[in-house]
Amino acid sequence: GAVVSQHPSWVICKSGTSVKIECRSLDFQATTMFWYRQFPKQSLMLMATSNEGSKATYEQGVEKDKFLINHASLTLSTLTVTSAHPEDSSFYICSARQGTSNQPQHFGDGTRLSIL
Amino acid sequence: GDSVTQMEGPVTLSEEACLTINCTYTATGYPSLFWYVQYPGEGLQLLLKATKADDKGSNKGFEATYRKETTSFHLEKGSVQVSDSAVYFCALSDNGNNRLAFGKGNQVVVIP
Numbered sequence: 001g002a003v004v005s006q007h008p009s010w011v012i013c014k015s016g017t018s019v020k021i022e023c024r025s026l027d028f029q030a031t032t033m034f035w036y037r038q039f040p041k042q043s044l045m046l047m048a049t050s051n052e053g054s055k056a057t058y059e060q061g062v063e064k065d066k067f068l069i070n071h072a073s074l075t076l077s078t079l080t081v082t083s084a085h086p087e088d089s090s091f092y093i094c095s096a097r098q099g100t101s102n103q104p105q106h107f108g109d110g111t112r113l114s115i116l
Numbered sequence: 117g118d119s120v121t122q123m124e125g126p127v128t129l130s131e132e133a134c135l136t137i138n139c140t141y142t143a144t145g146y147p148s149l150f151w152y153v154q155y156p157g158e159g160l161q162l163l164l165k166a167t168k169a170d171d172k173g174s175n176k177g178f179e180a181t182y183r184k185e186t187t188s189f190h191l192e193k194g195s196v197q198v199s200d201s202a203v204y205f206c207a208l209s210d211n212g213n214n215r216l217a218f219g220k221g222n223q224v225v226v227i228p
Contacts, residue, residue, distance in 0.1 A: 043205065101209045104148075104150055104165055105209075
């Protein structure tokens with residue numbers, strides 16, 4: 001149980017294009033979803049937290065107009081990297097949690113984004 | 117604020133050796149504690165958890181005990197396999213805070 005599917009797993013795009021990443025909880029309803037960014041050999045950096053039907057809460061230093069998050073249902077959240085540039089290349093990981101903060105987050109397999 | 121500290125540096129050991137990865141934390145409330153494992157090119161998988169003091173989480177031969185007196189949640193396995201090679205992250209979640217605080221992670225390499 002508690003499976004989170006993230007798609008696509010790998011994407012290469014030209015600079016200036018927008019890229020959408022989907023995160024789905026397959027067998028549970030996710031009260032809250034999280035988006036992280038991970039640099040090589042480093043820990044996860046939280047970008048934003050979203051609750052279904054609400055605006056996402058962004059961490060300090062994360063541009064909300066650059067990284068658009070939509071959490072339209074209890075099983076789906078999307079992250080759109082708008083007008084992507086090479087410095088946006090990274091490994092993006094989503095997670096989903098059912099219930100309160102003492103419950104574990106369940107992670108997707110991540111999306112490797114490469115901007116040329 | 118809440119924070120998690122993991123021991124520095126990668127861990128390299130031989131198959132069937134004992135593994136211990138230290139994790140200590142600071143938190144203002146009564147956190148839940150987690151260990152996650154990340155295999156190359158993948159996201160994080162929940163390995164085990166403990167939600168209150170003296171709880172022991174266990175899974176796949178790994179164990180960790182929530183020690184409030186020492187604010188620790190050390191991960192142990194008695195006999196590692198090559199397939200245990202991965203990065204291990206300690207994390208905490210405070211009920212008053214919506215986020216997970218992660219440690220920096222430890223690369224574990226098990227040599228046949």
